[in-house]
Amino acid sequence: MSNFSSQLRLSSSLLKHLKHQINATSSTTSASAAAMMFERRSFTTTEGSRPTIVHKRSIDILHDPWFNKGTAFSMTERDRLDLRGLLPPTVMSSQQQIERFMVDLKRLEVQARDGPSDPNALAKWRILNRLHDRNETMYYKVLIENIEEYAPIVYTPTVGLVCQNYSGLFRRPRGMYFSAEDRGEMMSMVYNWPADQVDMIVVTDGSRILGLGDLGVQGIGITIGKLDLYVAAAGINPQRVLPVMIDVGTNNERLLKDPLYLGLQEHRLDGEEYISVVDEFMEAVFTRWPHVIVQFEDFQSKWAFNLLQRYRNTYRMFNDDVQGTAGVAIAGLLGAVRAQGKPMIDFPKQKIVVAGAGSAGIGVVNAARKTMARMLGNTESAFESASSQFWVVDANGLITEERTNIDPQALPFARKAKEVGHQGLREGASLVEVVQQIKPDVLLGLSAVGGLFSKEVLEALKGSTSTRPAIFAMSNPTKNAECTPEEAFSVLGDQLIFASGSPFNDVKFGDGVIGHCNQGNNMYLFPGIGLGTLLSGSRIISDGMLQAAAECLAAYMKDDEVLKGIIYPSISSIRDITKEVAAAVVKEAIEEDLAEGYRDMDARELKKLDMEEIKTYVKNNMWEPRYPTLVYRKE
Numbered sequence: 025m026s027n028f029s030s031q032l033r034l035s036s037s038l039l040k041h042l043k044h045q046i047n048a049t050s051s052t053t054s055a056s057a058a059a060m061m062f063e064r065r066s067f068t069t070t071e072g073s074r075p076t077i078v079h080k081r082s083i084d085i086l087h088d089p090w091f092n093k094g095t096a097f098s099m100t101e102r103d104r105l106d107l108r109g110l111l112p113p114t115v116m117s118s119q120q121q122i123e124r125f126m127v128d129l130k131r132l133e134v135q136a137r138d139g140p141s142d143p144n145a146l147a148k149w150r151i152l153n154r155l156h157d158r159n160e161t162m163y164y165k166v167l168i169e170n171i172e173e174y175a176p177i178v179y180t181p182t183v184g185l186v187c188q189n190y191s192g193l194f195r196r197p198r199g200m201y202f203s204a205e206d207r208g209e210m211m212s213m214v215y216n217w218p219a220d221q222v223d224m225i226v227v228t229d230g231s232r233i234l235g236l237g238d239l240g241v242q243g244i245g246i247t248i249g250k251l252d253l254y255v256a257a258a259g260i261n262p263q264r265v266l267p268v269m270i271d272v273g274t275n276n277e278r279l280l281k282d283p284l285y286l287g288l289q290e291h292r293l294d295g296e297e298y299i300s301v302v303d304e305f306m307e308a309v310f311t312r313w314p315h316v317i318v319q320f321e322d323f324q325s326k327w328a329f330n331l332l333q334r335y336r337n338t339y340r341m342f343n344d345d346v347q348g349t350a351g352v353a354i355a356g357l358l359g360a361v362r363a364q365g366k367p368m369i370d371f372p373k374q375k376i377v378v379a380g381a382g383s384a385g386i387g388v389v390n391a392a393r394k395t396m397a398r399m400l401g402n403t404e405s406a407f408e409s410a411s412s413q414f415w416v417v418d419a420n421g422l423i424t425e426e427r428t429n430i431d432p433q434a435l436p437f438a439r440k441a442k443e444v445g446h447q448g449l450r451e452g453a454s455l456v457e458v459v460q461q462i463k464p465d466v467l468l469g470l471s472a473v474g475g476l477f478s479k480e481v482l483e484a485l486k487g488s489t490s491t492r493p494a495i496f497a498m499s500n501p502t503k504n505a506e507c508t509p510e511e512a513f514s515v516l517g518d519q520l521i522f523a524s525g526s527p528f529n530d531v532k533f534g535d536g537v538i539g540h541c542n543q544g545n546n547m548y549l550f551p552g553i554g555l556g557t558l559l560s561g562s563r564i565i566s567d568g569m570l571q572a573a574a575e576c577l578a579a580y581m582k583d584d585e586v587l588k589g590i591i592y593p594s595i596s597s598i599r600d601i602t603k604e605v606a607a608a609v610v611k612e613a614i615e616e617d618l619a620e621g622y623r624d625m626d627a628r629e630l631k632k633l634d635m636e637e638i639k640t641y642v643k644n645n646m647w648e649p650r651y652p653t654l655v656y657r658k659e
């Protein structure tokens with residue numbers, strides 16, 4: 025009885041508090057008052073703060089992953105929200121809930137510790153996904169606290185398998201689908217999404233999912249995986265993220281015939297028709313959420329470049345494969361220079377062979393050339409000199425100006441025929457020939473061809489003029505990596521610098537000598553680029569902001585780590601890295617006069633902040649997975 029009356033007292037004090045809040049906002053509509061209070065909660069990191077107003081009760085709350093706390097609802101809340109009797113009687117702390125969940129998840133750990141070949145990865149994804157469906161706060165707490173272990177499940181490599189099987193795995197919808205059939209309807213459809221505020225959209229058309237090709241509508245899986253990292257690494261509020269699939273058909277013949285396929289079973293739209301669908305989508309989302317940021321993900325190269333040019337000066341958007349990957353690669357390339365005991369300013373002397381001339385490969389060469397040119401003084405001759413450091417090889421071999429039907433994106437990187445003639449090469453020379461003749465410092469793969477760096481290619485790299493040659497086998501998922509660290513270290517020895525797009529285990533040489541396998545993945549940058557853009561209120565995402573992000577990641581590594589061959593940080597510190605990257609992006613946006621501010625932090629206030637204050641501002645705006653107190657009010 026006394027327990028019950030103390031609960032009543034608690035409830036009435038909460039109601040008083042609520043009444044006060046409602047009075048304070050009486051000039052606004054009840055919906056916007058609720059929204060304002062809701063927002064305050066979302067960016068508060070202290071428990072026991074203002075309650076969150078919900079307009080539903082009873083079983084509806086338990087079925088809502090945004091509000092559900094499962095067995096962690098206190099008895100007071102159970103009474104207040106008509107939940108009494110709908111849950112087992114024991115009230116658990118959020119930590120106890122996690123412990124119970126982890127016991128279940130860890131049952132699959134038997135023989136599941138061998139990294140990329142984890143046979144239970146898909147089963148683990150299902151368990152995590154079910155948790156995501158029923159309780160978002162708990163899901164993100166599990167993910168954040170165990171990011172190293174579960175990033176490979178919610179992200180590459182397992183997310184690739186998930187996308188390949190998405191039509192079978194689909195249970196509850198997550199995100200929005202805009203299809204070619206919805207033309208003319210998107211402006212109203214966008215209001216079907218329940219959240220009044222969306223900060224971050226990741227969108228794909230499913231045309232090139234990781235290195236797995238056209239997976240059509242099933243590509244939605246990658247947008248969900250990327251947004252999981254936005255929440256876990258950048259602390260974007262999970263209620264304000266939106267995964268989007270633009271379904272314009274598929275050219276994957278298997279999916280076109282699959283009776284279980286969930287997407288449009290027709291060939292992809294192309295040309296103006298295709299562009300008009302994406303235009304309509306962009307107009308719709310920016311009309312409803314003018315401050316949203318849209319990340320384009322895994323579009324086939326021709327559309328990746330085209331849409332980036334089309335939108336980047338109008339909308340807050342970027343292409344992760346072109347721009348995020350470039351920044352991560354530059355940070356790694358600078359790390360590889362330092363690992364040779366040289367200063368970063370020596371970067372323009374590096375000879376770099378790149379296998380793959382798609383959105384990722386060209387994005388990297390473009391940005392790396394700009395970085396070199398800047399280091400050399402940014403003159404025309406600096407640019408020329410930088411251009412001569414790259415040899416780009418695609419499916420048809422070395423790209424030179426003699427190539428017929430050359431892809432316009434690759435044209436600026438085509439080598440002069442005469443020049444390569446002097447180097448003992450020619451148009452279409454094979455990768456192994458290029459490596460043999462050029463003796464590069466770096467061999468970088470973004471080809472999506474698993475095993476491309478064959479024994480022969482690795483043997484050829486032994487001729488490298490570098491004291492510590494570097495291999496970036498960046499294609500995803502695991503089976504698409506150009507080589508494994510075992511293959512690379514076994515041929516090139518322990519002085520090799522190695523990075524892969526998906527995670528692999530380090531290689532042990534014995535006597536405590538380790539061949540470090542770094543994960544060179546755009547996950548180190550895109551969350552910080554998005555968060556920094558959001559908090560600066562920058563109208564667009566400039567080259568300078570992307571460059572600042574890359575330089576910040578490069579500077580994150582200490583000399584002693586780099587000398588050991590560790591060129592990227594541990595994934596376990598991704599939240600800290602993301603905070604640093606976001607702060608660098610905010611600072612650059614301020615310096616370029618692009619920052620228009622965010623909420624109470626207007627452009628003038630932003631300008632007054634020094635770097636430490638910007639970092640604090642970023643940190644204070646990162647969402648934490650904590651249960652808020654819920655209070656019911658009728659709509």
Ligand SMILES: NC(=O)C1=CN([C@@H]2O[C@H](COP(=O)(O)OP(=O)(O)OC[C@H]3O[C@@H](n4cnc5c(N)ncnc54)[C@H](O)[C@@H]3O)[C@@H](O)[C@H]2O)C=CC1
Binds near residue numbers: 352384418473
């Ligand atoms: N680690 C990371 O952060 C990232 C990795 N990637 C990976 O990069 C890969 C490529 O992505 P995109 O550039 O968008 O794909 P894409 O399909 O546009 O480009 C692939 C390129 O590889 C070339 N290629 C194919 N066979 C080749 C061969 N035998 N030798 C040399 N080149 C060959 C093609 O001609 C084409 O230029 C994918 O596996 C993707 O997962 C992409 C973005 C980020």
Ligand SMILES: CC(=O)C(=O)O
Binds near residue numbers: 233234322499545
């Ligand atoms: C990592 C990534 O964005 C990709 O493989 O496409």
Ligand SMILES: [Mg+2]
Binds near residue numbers: 234321322344345
């Ligand atoms: Mg991608």
